[in-house]
Every structure is written in structure tokens, then in C-alpha cells.
Amino acid sequence: MAIRTTPRISPLRLLAATTALTALAFTAACAPGGGTSTSTTSATTSQAAVVTDAAAMGDLTLTVWDQEVRGGQNEQIEALNAAFHEKYPNITINRKAQSFDDLVKTLRLALSGSDAPDVVQSNNARSQMGAFVGAGQIISLDAYAGAYGWKDRFPASVLNLSSYSADAKTFGSGSIFGVPQMGEIVGVYYNKKKLADLGLEVPTTWAQFTEALATIKGKGETPLMLGNLEKWPAIHVFGPIQGAHTAADQVQNLALGNPGGDWTDATNTAAAAELADWVAKGYFNKDINGSKYDDVIARFGKGEGVFLLAGSWNTATLDPMLGDDLGFFAPPPATAGGAPATTGGTSLPFTVTAASKHPDAAAAYINFLTTDDAMKVIAEKGNLPVLNSAALAPTSGGGKDVYAAYELVTTSGHLLPYLDYATPTFSDTLGASLQDLIAAKKTPAEFATALQADYGAFIAK
Secondary structure (H helix, E strand, C coil): CCCCCCCCCCHHHHHHHHCHHHHHHCCCCCCCCCCCCHHHHHHHCCHHHCCCCHHHCCCEEEEEEECCCCHHHHHHHHHHHHHHHHHCCCEEEEEEECCHHHHHHHHHHHHCCCCCCCEEECCCCHHHHHHHHHCCCECCCHHHHHHHCHHHHCCHHHHHCCEECCCCCCECCCEECCECCEEEEEEEEEEHHHHHHCCCCCCCCHHHHHHHHHHHHHCCCCCECCCCCCCHHHHHHHHHHHHHHCCHHHHHHHHCCCCCCCCCCHHHHHHHHHHHHHHHCCCECCCCCCCCHHHHHHHHHCCCCCEEEEEHHHHHHHHHHHHHHEEEECCCCCCCCCCCEEEEEECCCEEEECCCCCHHHHHHHHHHHCCHHHHHHHHHCCCCECCCHHHHCCCCHHHHHHHHHHHHHHHHCEEECCHHHCCCCHHHHHHHHHHHHHCCCCCHHHHHHHHHHHHHHHHHC
């Protein structure tokens, strides 16, 4: 696993401008990458060699692995798969849906085998997409980007998050290796009724937010919900805390594995100390590290807790459960009127494997999943489309607040990269260190030192 009155501009196009610092940090584009398979050659040759007429590709089956398993995520992909097959009855979609964690565990082995799927969702991170690019296991989509006009349809800031050099050393420029469907923002879900009953309003500064946590705890409620058994969910809690303490350009350097960041500086250590303090004060449910992410999301949907720091992809699950009581806001800035900063970006991009015997069909399928009509289906199912979000914003429900928060952050704030992108091993390092910090097995200083060791070793190379 992630975004409007007169005149209205697509927030993703504005995101391209607000993340210009990131783009400037990247080195010049390198040659298109890929392995030596026939399918890789097909995708890295001239645009003229690409076939885009899916109806003329003959009878074939595409095996697709995705992690769109939650509520509205599953609904949108099922609807689009059905529509694709209806339009192109010669192409059958053999879908294997699995959780994000299962996909991460199985994908590396699957891509190294002779029966690898044709299309897979891959985490943008160096540990996943970067590794697959370096191993030649997924192909450059540059030729398809030209044939289907993806560079005109998608802002550069979106495509940069799925771009690598052929040797995978440079992240953020080079060739396009994946295309996402949805935008994502990590923010604060809240139970409107509970907040009102407690006499509280949506905070406008970080200090007000932390004061609200103390008030809620003092009145016998659980301020924050978190299930962190899988280790990665706490990244989406730490990210907004870090955004309130650390300068956006430093977070961008740290998250993308570029030089210029320092995990052990005072701001990052203060962010870790604040998270540890929240745990010590009992602001979270007591079973953080022992509870599954989705289980705790469901518990929040059933009325447990007041706040939930989590990604926008949960809206489709929570909206039917809480209805009019579901609210969402961007993590407030450190000072009133300041620029909000939080974790976000795009959903996992769809990629084409080097082992695919049908790369043209695979690319046609990815294109179909990301058309303007597909964006409408994504929005209708309660998700946040990566394109045309201004025109597709809902008029009610939690989704309305999510779109507003996404617009606010992408136009007036900083949408910061996911921290696990940083190095090939950073997802494991950060996840384990956050569990240790939450369990008081690491001090904030030790936490920061562990992250700096991983990041520093990677930068030194």
C-alpha cells in the first residue's frame, strides 16, 4: 500500500511543483534498464515496436499479482478486471490477490522462477522495486509510456516515484518501471461523535493535537489506535511525527536514500522521543506490537479509540462502519498557518515482469487500470484516484475529508516519501527499530543511531 473551487487544478500536478526539491536532488537520467529476456527487449525498443491493440493480440491469459485486498480496493480492481475482459474477451485475467505482507514475502522468489506472473504490484522502495530493477526481473516501461502518453497524463512527481536507473543505483529518475492507480496520504482519522462528546475540536497546530491526546486519556478514552504486529504500520505513525519536527528537505533526503540527511540530529531524535512518550503515557491501545494492522482498523471502525494515524486507503473500509461519524484531517503543522507535512505518495505501482510472454498485453492492462474511466471507478469505490481527484471528490463521508487533506498538503504543504524507500534494508531496520522503541527496548537515541547506521552505510557506497 495511497489527493478542489475556482479555478481548480489537479493536486497531483501541483505536487510536481511542491516536490521540485526532490527532483533536483536526483542525478541525470540513465539508459533504460531491464534484463536480457525477449520481453525486456520488446519493452526497451522503439515506440514503433509496441503493439497497443489488445483486441488483436490473440487469445491469452495474463497472470496478475496484486495486494488490493481491502474493501473498496478489492472492489475497484474486480470491477476494472471485469471491464477489461468485457472489452477484450480474448484476454483472461488470472488474478492472485494477497496481503501486502504476503506479496512482499513471495514476490522475490516468484520473479526468479520460470512461471513468474505477467503483472505484479511492487513497492517502490529500493528493497523491492529497486532490487527487481537491478536483477533485471521487471522491465522498463518507457516505450509503453510513449505509446500510451503516460508522461502527458501523469505528473513527473508521480512517475519519478517509480523510476530507476538501469543499475538501480539512482532512484527518482531514469526509466519508468511502474504505474500507480491511487494517491495516498497518511493523516488522522477521527471519530466525530467521540471528539464532540469530549468537548474537543479538530486541532490546527501540533501542540493542540498533543494536548488533545492528554485530554482524551484523562477522560478515560484511548486517544490513538495502532496495530503494529507487521512492523510497517508504525512507520505511518512516526512519519507524521517526524514531519512536525524535521525539515521537509531533510526528510526527503533520508527517505529516498540521498545524501544530506542525518537520523541522529536533534529533530529526528525529538520525533522518536515524542513517539516513545506517547506510548509511555498510555495514549495508544496496550497491544500495539501484538495486534494486526487490519484488526485494529476494524476495532476503530467499531468505535474503539478517538484518533487513528493511518493511510487514506482505509477510507473505503471505515466509511461504511462509521458513516457520518468518520472524519479525517492532515496532521497539523507545528505553528498555526504553517505548512503541514506528512507521509504520502502513490499506491503500489503495477509493473511488467521480465518473464512475461505477453508484455504488450500486460502494458495494455496497466494502461486500462489507469485511464480516466478507471479513475472514476476508483473514486466510486471509496478510494483516492491518483489523477482527476479534483473532479472526482465525493461530497460527503470520510472520503470528502481525505480529498481535502490531500489537496491541502499537496498544494500548501509537503507530501513526504515513505521512509522505507531509503535503502535495500531500511524497511526491516526501521520496522524492527520502531517495535523496539515502542516496547522501550531502544531509547530514542539508540533508535536514531540504528537508522543512521543503515542509511549512512548505504550513502557511503
